[in-house]
Amino acid sequence: MKTKTLVIIISAVLAISLAASAILYFGGERKTAEIYVDGELLRSIDLAAVTETQTFTVETEEGANVIEVERGRIRVSDADCPDRVCVRSGWLSEGDIPIVCLPHGLVIRLSSGGEVDSVSR
């Protein structure tokens, strides 16, 4: 019985890791937006799975950013920071240029990178 159990467990573990690797390699349309405040991951959203427009507010000690999510994209739709650069950045749907709100320490970026590793700006 022991040998059998071991074989089953080992096979199960191997199957799971193979499946996990396959998902990582062939995941395709994975597009996750990550929202950071002062470097801490606050929330991550699978943009491919969004079915209808959602709006929520991220409150920090410095102020508030209203975030809007649609299928495949995300933006800051309103904010009470002085420069509103985050709002003017518009929709984030590809690439690795994050939406940044410097005054509030807020960063929204896509985790699946896209076709470039980094962007010079």
Add this chain to the structure above:
Amino acid sequence: MKRAAALFAALVMLITAQSCASSEKTADFFAMDTYMSIKAYGGGDAVERAETLVFELERKLSATDGASEISAVNSAGSAKVSQETAELVTSALSLCELSGGALDISVYPVTRAWGFTTGDYRVPQEAELEELLRLVDYTKVTVSGDTVTLGEGMLIDLGAVAKGYAGDRVTELLRSSGVKSALINLGGNVQCLGRKPDGSRWKIGVQDPSGSGYVGVIEAEDEAVVTSGGYERYFELDGKTYWHIIDPSDGRPADSGIISVTVVGASGLACDGVSTALFVIGKEKASELWRENGGFEVVFVTESGEIIITEGLSGRFTPSGGREVSEVIRRNEN
């Protein structure tokens, strides 16, 4: 059954350990008034030490931090600084000279008058600019030992080179900690160490100066990719756009027909200073400067959206989104 459970746990740990050994370490933080990201493969706690290093450099070099070494020089006109700061000022001065003054670390009084250091933007009067321009002359900045001395009333700011220098220092730190592969982005200044873990070159996008995507992709290894663009910091007044890169010859935002310059080269410091200078002098003079000085390559984006590259980037710059390279600048003009 106990043994089976132990074996299962051991297997899980083994798999986890394997994925950790090859996994990346990242640090994302705000410093030097911008967003920074360091990603390295291996090297223990090198990424954390690199982050600390950037904050240390900021404290020394920031012209807006009253406690920095640069502020000490600015307020007293002459001050003893750390050896590192003295060397950086010396390097920055040679870039000013190389660019014929298109880069000038003493343009700070003018930049400040436009409000770019505080965000209280305004358009200074002509008379005010003329008055301030008398204070702008990098040849009157001297470094003797560890003492930096300015001419009467002058102020310096290393903003045009500090991020590039920080990129070099971070790269050195990671390399000496055994990191073979790393990607550093300090507020848009990209610096690559080695190649990607899979052995291919890093793909670095060049930001589209008039949109949210990028104009093209540069393949890079062991080098810096630094862009100067008017879109980084600007304000609009009465329908006119004023950006933060000031032409030291007239004290006004540079107006050379170029809206973005990307410089690729081994030294982040040099790329940073040179990109600012080329943005100021425009394409023709920039081409001359490039021919006279080796060691860097350039991507220009003009007001009309043309993409111009120097010949060293042929074959490793790929325009994006149906764009085309309109001109390749060659070493030999014929």
